Amino acid sequence: MILHNFFRSSTSTRLRAALNLKGLEYEYKAYSLVKGEADSPDYLRLNPQGLVPSLELDDGTVLTQSLAIMEWLDEQHPEPPLLPADPLARARVRALGHAVGLEIHPLNNLRVLTYLKRRHGFDDAMVKTWFTHWVEATFAPLEQMLGGHPKTGDFCHGDSPGFADCCIYAQVWNNRRFDVDMAPYPTINRIFANCDALDAFARAAPMAQPDALT
Amino acid sequence: MILHNFFRSSTSTRLRAALNLKGLEYEYKAYSLVKGEADSPDYLRLNPQGLVPSLELDDGTVLTQSLAIMEWLDEQHPEPPLLPADPLARARVRALGHAVGLEIHPLNNLRVLTYLKRRHGFDDAMVKTWFTHWVEATFAPLEQMLGGHPKTGDFCHGDSPGFADCCIYAQVWNNRRFDVDMAPYPTINRIFANCDALDAFARAAPMAQPDALT
Numbered sequence: 001m002i003l004h005n006f007f008r009s010s011t012s013t014r015l016r017a018a019l020n021l022k023g024l025e026y027e028y029k030a031y032s033l034v035k036g037e038a039d040s041p042d043y044l045r046l047n048p049q050g051l052v053p054s055l056e057l058d059d060g061t062v063l064t065q066s067l068a069i070m071e072w073l074d075e076q077h078p079e080p081p082l083l084p085a086d087p088l089a090r091a092r093v094r095a096l097g098h099a100v101g102l103e104i105h106p107l108n109n110l111r112v113l114t115y116l117k118r119r120h121g122f123d124d125a126m127v128k129t130w131f132t133h134w135v136e137a138t139f140a141p142l143e144q145m146l147g148g149h150p151k152t153g154d155f156c157h158g159d160s161p162g163f164a165d166c167c168i169y170a171q172v173w174n175n176r177r178f179d180v181d182m183a184p185y186p187t188i189n190r191i192f193a194n195c196d197a198l199d200a201f202a203r204a205a206p207m208a209q210p211d212a213l214t
Numbered sequence: 215m216i217l218h219n220f221f222r223s224s225t226s227t228r229l230r231a232a233l234n235l236k237g238l239e240y241e242y243k244a245y246s247l248v249k250g251e252a253d254s255p256d257y258l259r260l261n262p263q264g265l266v267p268s269l270e271l272d273d274g275t276v277l278t279q280s281l282a283i284m285e286w287l288d289e290q291h292p293e294p295p296l297l298p299a300d301p302l303a304r305a306r307v308r309a310l311g312h313a314v315g316l317e318i319h320p321l322n323n324l325r326v327l328t329y330l331k332r333r334h335g336f337d338d339a340m341v342k343t344w345f346t347h348w349v350e351a352t353f354a355p356l357e358q359m360l361g362g363h364p365k366t367g368d369f370c371h372g373d374s375p376g377f378a379d380c381c382i383y384a385q386v387w388n389n390r391r392f393d394v395d396m397a398p399y400p401t402i403n404r405i406f407a408n409c410d411a412l413d414a415f416a417r418a419a420p421m422a423q424p425d426a427l428t
Contacts, residue, residue, distance in 0.1 A: 090285070095283075
């Protein structure tokens with residue numbers, strides 16, 4: 001498998017964590033989003049959306065959309081599971097992951113921030129305010145949904161990491177780039193720390209990638 | 215079941231279509247997002263994110279996040295399926311739905327447009343340009359991913375409607391509010407028309423809801 005991705009992309013980070021949790025090996029192929037490398041004709045042939053990550057399978061099939069790939073991973077490589085077995089528990093874990101994946105990341109990814117700068121003249125301070133606003137709008141209820149729920153354990157659901165933890169882990173790394181105040185989110189911080197103590201997550205972190213800082 | 219939703223919300227529309235495809239009955243409870251009714255303390259107790267839709271089950275369990283609810287529906291009520299059986303086909307259908315659900319809707323929903331107006335002084339023309347930009351950024355590759363794929367049939371994947379069709383159907387309704395030019399998307403238009411010809415979709419359409427225009 002070839003993982004087409006970018007060290008700092010949080011959708012890439014969440015997928016790397018999922019691949020690592022499954023114990024799957026992959027060839028790492030980097031695309032600098034800052035340099036627009038995911039907009040190249042070669043990459044657009046793999047993924048017409050021009051987004052990372054994409055996962056290229058050994059038969060040449062290309063999977064896109066990180067959350068869809070994580071679902072595929074869980075179906076094709078069931079152990080260890082990213083989603084619990086119980087249907088209502090699965091719905092809870094997906095909803096927690098989707099809160100991050102649908103309500104924060106799409107608003108705060110590089111192409112949106114770049115559009116706000118180029119088209120609407122946002123300066124760095126305005127970008128930081130925008131980024132922080134959408135993190136807070138979701139992390140506040142997410143903290144409540146995690147902190148107040150009996151199923152929350154060392155991780156989002158029980159004591160094993162999974163789908164939602166991958167999403168949160170990647171988002172917290174992203175938050176650090178914009179110095180988001182994490183003090184209001186003790187449960188999220190605890191889960192992040194528990195993830196980061198695991199090799200599967202630490203190896204997925206942005207700064208652990210070969211293209212970091214290039 | 216009680217569906218907490220809003221007629222014009224495209225996440226609500228996609229979930230209504232999925233519920234109708236499954237042949238499931240639900241009590242309709244409307245929350246005017248324009249009036250901020252999803253921010254009421256009563257609703258926030260059901261869904262701390264203050265977003266619609268939420269699906270309240272008969273035992274009081276509340277499910278949130280439309281795509282997560284659709285996955286739960288498909289697990290609990292397998293027939294007719296929203297996702298195909300083959301793992302790679304499932305990955306394709308999820309990716310098509312996520313292209314809409316993650317790359318368009320989160321940028322174009324009411325709370326984001328309201329924030330752009332209030333915080334950044336966007337007027338109606340600027341909002342329309344913003345909305346249209348993010349539709350085009352995804353609909354152009356989506357048209358390519360659908361039009362050029364051998365599995366695309368009357369619907370996104372074969373000749374039965376499912377997960378991705380629900381997402382596209384809802385988005386096209388949303389586009390109409392902003393007069394998005396749909397001429398470049400013949401495959402998407404064909405799929406929308408095929409959906410709209412089905413009772414399950416037509417009954418899910420925004421203007422078919424009891425709170426429409428209120």
